[in-house]
Amino acid sequence: MGTIPTKSKKTLLIQLVRPIHAARGGLFISMGKGMHVHRVLPSFELIVIRSGKLGLYEENNEFDLSAGQSLLLWPDCKHGGLYPYEPDLSFYWIHFTLPEQPKKLQQSTDEDGLQFRVNQLSEPARPEYQRELLHRYLDERERGNIHPAQASLLMSQILFETSRQAEFTNISEHTTSLAGRVDSYIAANCTHSLSTSQIAKQMGYNEDYLGRIFRNAYRITITESIHRNQIKLAKSLLQSSKMNISEISDHCGFSDARYFRRIFRRLEAISPAMYRKMNSRIHINRY
Numbered sequence: 001m002g003t004i005p006t007k008s009k010k011t012l013l014i015q016l017v018r019p020i021h022a023a024r025g026g027l028f029i030s031m032g033k034g035m036h037v038h039r040v041l042p043s044f045e046l047i048v049i050r051s052g053k054l055g056l057y058e059e060n061n062e063f064d065l066s067a068g069q070s071l072l073l074w075p076d077c078k079h080g081g082l083y084p085y086e087p088d089l090s091f092y093w094i095h096f097t098l099p100e101q102p103k104k105l106q107q108s109t110d111e112d113g114l115q116f117r118v119n120q121l122s123e124p125a126r127p128e129y130q131r132e133l134l135h136r137y138l139d140e141r142e143r144g145n146i147h148p149a150q151a152s153l154l155m156s157q158i159l160f161e162t163s164r165q166a167e168f169t170n171i172s173e174h175t176t177s178l179a180g181r182v183d184s185y186i187a188a189n190c191t192h193s194l195s196t197s198q199i200a201k202q203m204g205y206n207e208d209y210l211g212r213i214f215r216n217a218y219r220i221t222i223t224e225s226i227h228r229n230q231i232k233l234a235k236s237l238l239q240s241s242k243m244n245i246s247e248i249s250d251h252c253g254f255s256d257a258r259y260f261r262r263i264f265r266r267l268e269a270i271s272p273a274m275y276r277k278m279n280s281r282i283h284i285n286r287y
Helices: 127-143 148-163 173-188 196-203 207-218 222-240 245-251 257-268 272-278
Strands: 011-015 021-029 044-051 053-058 061-066 070-073 079-081 090-097 115-119
Touching: 011 148, 021 127, 021 148, 044 053, 044 061, 044 127, 044 148, 053 070, 090 127, 090 148, 115 148, 127 148, 127 222, 127 272, 173 196, 173 207, 173 222, 196 207, 196 222, 207 222, 222 245, 222 257, 222 272, 245 257, 245 272, 257 272
Parallel strands: none
Antiparallel strands: 011 115, 021 090, 044 070, 044 090, 053 061, 053 079
């Protein structure tokens, strides 16, 4: 198979002066057989891994992708699979073209505010936002009436989220570890009713101190993190389960379905019911 690089120096310069032409896209869900075809395309392809692992090559470069990672494939470059699809693999894919194809390796250092760079291999800082934008684009396309301007704007947002890498703050190892413990606790217990005071008591720290440490590390409050984790779980259940809204609300640690709907709408800008309806229309392919 050869050496699989963990990094790639290849970048794509996106300039928001002309529209991006977004095309076909979908969600691939593996059936545990087959392999990505070997081909050369006239367009870019963005691949975002939702679950499992995917091995791909582009020309002489090989990539072993896992959940949360994104890969850009260039036009006129041969690419294909390195090994058969695994049973738990699923990934989003979307094709697009630019008004003027840039060089594969950009040397410009222009800091124009209307441009940004996307690494060929990336791990976005906000994968849930990236996936939400992908779902919105795929839903609008499945409706069959997406406007070219809307498609271009959504594709620009998807690429921008793909370009945003995790930032590291200059805080001590102890506070980083403590904040990480809080974050892990929230993720592991988001099916229960959580609060800052309850978490502080569980960990043996002052509530204000713990909240300050967490906010310095993650730039959000503990309460906000609790809500984000609960809504993240709720979105997954809305997409994959047959539970009704009240059942999902209860499963995600909310004692009041009305409060759940209010938090969901505040974070997602749509209601849980609309989110479920929107995500029932995206194109799914299994081969």
